[in-house]
Amino acid sequence: MPHTVTTVGFDADDTLWQNEQFFRLTEARFAELLRPHTDTEHLSDRLLAAEKRNLGLYGFGIKGFVLSMVETAVDVTGGKVPSSVIAEILAVGRDMLVHPVEPLPHVKETLEALHGHFRLVMITKGDLFDQERKLAASGLGDYFNAVEIVSDKTVATYERIFKRHGDGALKSMMVGNSLKSDIVPALGAGSWGVYVPHALTWSFEHHDKPEDHPRFREIADLGGLGTVLERLTLKA
Structure with missing residues (x-):
């Protein structure tokens, strides 16, 4: 049959x-990094808006997520985000790219x-x-x-x-x-x-x-x- x-x-x-658990953990770390520099109450919404806005440019995946975090960090701090924070964001992005499966x-x-x-x-x-x-x-x-x-x-x-x-x-x-x-x-x-x-x-x-x-x-x-x-x- x-x-x-x-x-x-x-x-x-x-x-x-x-997969998604690694994004959630990274987003929590992102909020910790920005807490000394801006109000993080609506940070998740701002990041999601950036991700949606950038899908047509970067597509789905970790690299687009990291670029959206950098963009959001610049945006919510009015361009005053320290370079050390940007470096940390890039580092956590690299960690995501090598996490165990x-x-x-x-x-x-x-x-x-x-x-x-x-x-x-x-x-x-x-x-x-x-x-x-x-x-x-x-x-x-x-x-x-x-x-x-x-x-x-x-x-x-x-x-x-x-x-x-x-x-x-x-x-x-x-x-x-x-x-x-x-x-x-x-x-x-x-x-x-x-x-x-x-x-x-x-x-x-x-x-x-x-x-x-x-x-x-x-x-x-x-x-x-x-x-x-x-x-x-x-x-x-």
Whole structure:
């Protein structure tokens, strides 16, 4: 009996491994650095505004985040931020770029179980070098038939990738922790979308759950993905 799904796409950050926690820790350090020089009450909002403003220039990822911190530091201090603070911001950014990769629960065993039965594709956005580094450090690379590092995730992105690496969007599934980037556009392309919530998700990625969509599913962690696929196979 044929699978209704032949290709499974996986988001990387906060789906395969921890990521957002490092951004939160760095943002807390950023506030500590600026506290002697400015009122930090609305610093988080100012930083988020800078990040959103700069997405079109720097894209997603650590480097854009660091440049947005520098820009915000200059802005909130009226250009009086000490060079030593800028140096510290750059240093914490470098630390983020070399932090250890910590796979999330049930990731390895799930990929191992699916490998060879489905085409597995990692679909992630962000800085090319950083995402390649994390994949290599994770030890998960051999499970994937293909890796796609993209500037953004849209309906057209999923249509193109699932056509290139599979049998098209209708026979594909996207798995991820971001409703906005992983689930909603994949559903728009005609794929299945499996939402795996993470305790920490960047506010920019928030979106209402498409709970009425017939191809939307939600699981607590990747350990439940096999059951979802088995049920779809039985319906085929």
